[in-house]
Amino acid sequence: MKTLYFEDVEPGFKFSGGPITVSADDITTFAAQFDPQPFHLDPDAAKSSFFNGLAASGWHTAALTMRLLVTNLPFAGEYIGSRIEIHWPRPVRPNDQLRVEAELLEKRASRSLPKFGVFKMKILTLNQHDQVVQELTSFTYHPRRNPES
Amino acid sequence: MKTLYFEDVEPGFKFSGGPITVSADDITTFAAQFDPQPFHLDPDAAKSSFFNGLAASGWHTAALTMRLLVTNLPFAGEYIGSRIEIHWPRPVRPNDQLRVEAELLEKRASRSLPKFGVFKMKILTLNQHDQVVQELTSFTYHPRRNPES
Numbered sequence: 001m002k003t004l005y006f007e008d009v010e011p012g013f014k015f016s017g018g019p020i021t022v023s024a025d026d027i028t029t030f031a032a033q034f035d036p037q038p039f040h041l042d043p044d045a046a047k048s049s050f051f052n053g054l055a056a057s058g059w060h061t062a063a064l065t066m067r068l069l070v071t072n073l074p075f076a077g078e079y080i081g082s083r084i085e086i087h088w089p090r091p092v093r094p095n096d097q098l099r100v101e102a103e104l105l106e107k108r109a110s111r112s113l114p115k116f117g118v119f120k121m122k123i124l125t126l127n128q129h130d131q132v133v134q135e136l137t138s139f140t141y142h143p144r145r146n147p148e149s
Numbered sequence: 150m151k152t153l154y155f156e157d158v159e160p161g162f163k164f165s166g167g168p169i170t171v172s173a174d175d176i177t178t179f180a181a182q183f184d185p186q187p188f189h190l191d192p193d194a195a196k197s198s199f200f201n202g203l204a205a206s207g208w209h210t211a212a213l214t215m216r217l218l219v220t221n222l223p224f225a226g227e228y229i230g231s232r233i234e235i236h237w238p239r240p241v242r243p244n245d246q247l248r249v250e251a252e253l254l255e256k257r258a259s260r261s262l263p264k265f266g267v268f269k270m271k272i273l274t275l276n277q278h279d280q281v282v283q284e285l286t287s288f289t290y291h292p293r294r295n296p297e298s
Binding site: 033035057078089141 | 179182183184185186188198199206207208211212213215216219220227228229230231232233234235236237238290
């Protein structure tokens, strides 16, 4: 599966993965460790919050997206990001089923690492209603099949 | 502590927090759940990887940064981000001690949410050698003391 080198894909290339289900317990367990705010921890307290109900931390959504990417991506070698941008247009709720849709936007040689190229990708995370819960733009390193060429 | 409203701070305002220590077990536990790549999971496999040794997932660094922010920030109300940018210039290693240094860069009224203002902040995460492991630029919502004014 993970066989595609930098030379093997061009802008417009797409892949997808999921779904993965997020439980209320998943949401509160992550939040207790990394984002301990009432609306991520307590369904009752969350009712009167900005989110009007329990919502996953955006960092939890990001981490789950990474899991979906790592387990589904078709690229050879390691998957390492140096720079990313995220927008969270709406929250993840208990029992949401998340999936990812990824598209290669641009590719270029790495200036600093001659064995690698850089992919700029747009990665959408969607729920079971096809609503976008996260838009990720990532710059990641990918090994070149022929670094000398 | 958490008493500062949108009106109470101006660009140049700073706060900090930490340190928090990251163990090898923390690194591999997070990675097993969210970023299961060998260089985040196995010290031996990591030796021959891009990172030349076990390194935390960038998403783990981001989540730990959020914990440091939530437990140290001086702002009133909820702490909610809509958009962020991250650069990871170097990895987090086992037993690193992480801290955050945050600075308000810009503030403006929210166009869509009249009870809130938006802070653009630069948040550096540093290790015990004062090396930057993450640069985060965040856009977050903060309640106004006098929404009508």
